[in-house]
Amino acid sequence: MPKAFPEEFRRDVVAxxxxxxxxxxxxxxxxxxxxxxxxxxxxxxxxxxxxxxxxVSDDAAKLRxxxxxxxxxxxxxxxxxxxxxxxxxxxxxxMIYPLVRELAARDAPIRVPVAVSCRVLNFSRQAYYQWAAxxxxxxxxxxxxLINAAIDHHRDDPAFGYRFIADEINAGPGPVASERxxxxxxxxxxxLSVIHRRRRSGLKxxxxxxxxxxxxxxxxxxxxRKWLTDITEHHTAEGKLYLCAIKDxxxxxxxxxxxxxRMKASLAVAAxxxxxxxxxxxxxxxxxxxxxxxxxxxxxxxxxxxGLHGSMGRVGACGDNAAMESFFSLLQKNVLNRKRWETRDxxxxxxxxxxxxxxHRKRRQRALGRLTPIEFETIKNxxxxx
Numbered sequence: 001m002p003k004a005f006p007e008e009f010r011r012d013v014v015a016x017x018x019x020x021x022x023x024x025x026x027x028x029x030x031x032x033x034x035x036x037x038x039x040x041x042x043x044x045x046x047x048x049x050x051x052x053x054x055x056v057s058d059d060a061a062k063l064r065x066x067x068x069x070x071x072x073x074x075x076x077x078x079x080x081x082x083x084x085x086x087x088x089x090x091x092x093x094x095m096i097y098p099l100v101r102e103l104a105a106r107d108a109p110i111r112v113p114v115a116v117s118c119r120v121l122n123f124s125r126q127a128y129y130q131w132a133a134x135x136x137x138x139x140x141x142x143x144x145x146l147i148n149a150a151i152d153h154h155r156d157d158p159a160f161g162y163r164f165i166a167d168e169i170n171a172g173p174g175p176v177a178s179e180r181x182x183x184x185x186x187x188x189x190x191x192l193s194v195i196h197r198r199r200r201s202g203l204k205x206x207x208x209x210x211x212x213x214x215x216x217x218x219x220x221x222x223x224x225r226k227w228l229t230d231i232t233e234h235h236t237a238e239g240k241l242y243l244c245a246i247k248d249x250x251x252x253x254x255x256x257x258x259x260x261x262r263m264k265a266s267l268a269v270a271a272x273x274x275x276x277x278x279x280x281x282x283x284x285x286x287x288x289x290x291x292x293x294x295x296x297x298x299x300x301x302x303x304x305x306x307g308l309h310g311s312m313g314r315v316g317a318c319g320d321n322a323a324m325e326s327f328f329s330l331l332q333k334n335v336l337n338r339k340r341w342e343t344r345d346x347x348x349x350x351x352x353x354x355x356x357x358x359x360h361r362k363r364r365q366r367a368l369g370r371l372t373p374i375e376f377e378t379i380k381n382x383x384x385x386x
Contacts, residue, residue, distance in 0.1 A: 005033070013038060014045045078110040079103060079120045096121055097131045142175050147185050149174060154191050157265040159292040161193035162186045164262065194292065209295045210310035214287045218323040220250040223377065224281040227255065228324040229271065229288045231263060232331070234351075236341040243331075243351060244271040244293075246286070247324055248279075251380070252365060253373035254327070254355050255279050259348050265296035272299070276306050287311040289321055334358070 013031050017024060017038060028038040086099045100121070103112040118125045146169060153168045154160050160168070166182040186192065220226045226249040233240045242263045246256040256275025260267045272286070286308050288294040294312070303310050313320025335354050341347040360374050368376040 010041050011045070014041050017042060072116065074110060075112045075116050076120050079112055079117050083121060096123075097128055100128055101132065143185060145174060146177055146182065147189055150182065150186055150189070150191050156298050157292055157296045158194045160264075162191075164264070165191070167262070208290050208312035209300055210312045212287075212313055212320065213285045213309060213311035214313075214320070216320060216322070218249050220248070223248055223250040223380070224279050224284050225250060227275065227281075227284055227286045228321060229268065229286060229294070230321055230324040230328065231267065231291060231293060232328045233263070234336050234341070234347055236344050236347050238342070238344050241344045241347050242267060244268050245324070245327065245355075246271050246275045247327055249323060251373045251377045252323075252327075252368065253360060253377060257355065259344075259351065261344055263293065265293045265298045268293040268296075268299050269302050272302050272306070272308075276308075282307055283309065285309045285311050287313070287321065289313055290315055330359070330363075331355075 013027070013033065016031075017027050022030075024038055025035045028035045031038075082099060082103060083096070086096070100114060100117045102108065103110075103117050104114050105111070114125060114128060118128055149169050149172065150162075150165045153165050157164075162183040163179055165186065166177065166179045169182065170176050214226060214228075218226075218228075227246050228249065229244065229246045231242055231244045233242050235241075239261060241259055241261060243257060243259050244267045245254050247253070248255045255278055256271045256273070258267055258270035258274060260270075268288075275281075286303060288311070290312055293299060294310075300310065318325055331351070331354070335350055336347075341350070361372055364370045364372055365376075371379070
């Protein structure tokens with residue numbers, strides 16, 4: 001705590017201020033004191049010098065002190081009376097801080113300062129003011145935001161468990177939470193992955209998001225009429241790498257693809273964004289299986305935004321998406337089974353190189369008249385332009 005100014009210094013400053021050669025504020029600034037302190041020093045000096053009468057009688061001082069003591073005793077009695085009535089109410093949980101706020105209100109019959117109430121009820125003023133600044137505990141508010149975020153991520157992809165939800169939450173701008181905490185909140189609120197739920201025998205799958213518009217007709221008379229899409233997984237020493245690819249049935253070209261270490265709805269949306277940016281389709285039918293990624297709200301919203309038509313096959317019928325499965329089979333033989341892959345980046349680069357260099361530009365297909373997909377599209381586009 002800083003020491004008080006010396007008495008000699010205070011007298012000198014007061015003497016300079018009494019001369020009136022400069023404003024009080026300027027003098028205070030020059031001497032490094034506050035204007036309020038300088039005014040107080042001048043009042044004390046005037047009273048000591050007899051310039052102004054500031055003395056009071058001993059009786060008046062004693063009366064004032066007695067009235068102050070009586071008022072304090074009344075406030076303490078009011079606090080005790082209200083505390084007994086407040087705690088006797090059949091309301092749980094009991095929190096005494098609201099009573100302190102009621103006693104300190106301006107319209108209270110006997111207004112009691114916060115300091116008096118805290119002293120009588122035996123808790124610190126700091127704790128009360130912390131509660132008054134934030135009546136709802138920060139942890140409760142944070143967990144409410146985490147629950148809302150978990151519900152949103154689970155609605156986007158019902159296959160998400162608490163680990164995927166924790167990753168999505170921690171990747172966002174909100175608070176960071178541990179997997180154990182997310183597990184507790186998800187368990188308490190019934191946010192469970194649809195994959196790990198026990199299913200009763202004979203229980204049929206729900207209706208698909210879209211009807212089957214392909215019906216195993218894997219031919220297209222023009223580009224961007226029919227697209228097939230699916231997701232496959234590949235193992236590496238770091239973990240799995242998931243590939244979502246989109247195939248145009250006119251030329252069998254892979255018009256869009258995306259890879260990630262997690263099989264999320266955003267993986268399918270990223271592949272669709274890639275295909276739309278490359279081809280700029282209109283009214284294309286996008287056919288898939290009934291995977292949760294393709295039934296998610298994000299993927300359906302992306303289809304509607306781009307003006308595309310969704311299509312889905314039956315449950316457990318691989319033949320409904322056979323043309324896409326044949327591409328994954330070629331990928332398995334030509335890339336995945338060639339060696340053991342150590343990192344996801346290594347496998348990602350190998351898949352991209354094989355699709356763009358070998359499958360699109362070197363591998364000739366009998367269904368295309370022994371042409372590659374790029375050659376087939378080039379010839380067809382030239383013929384259409386002519």
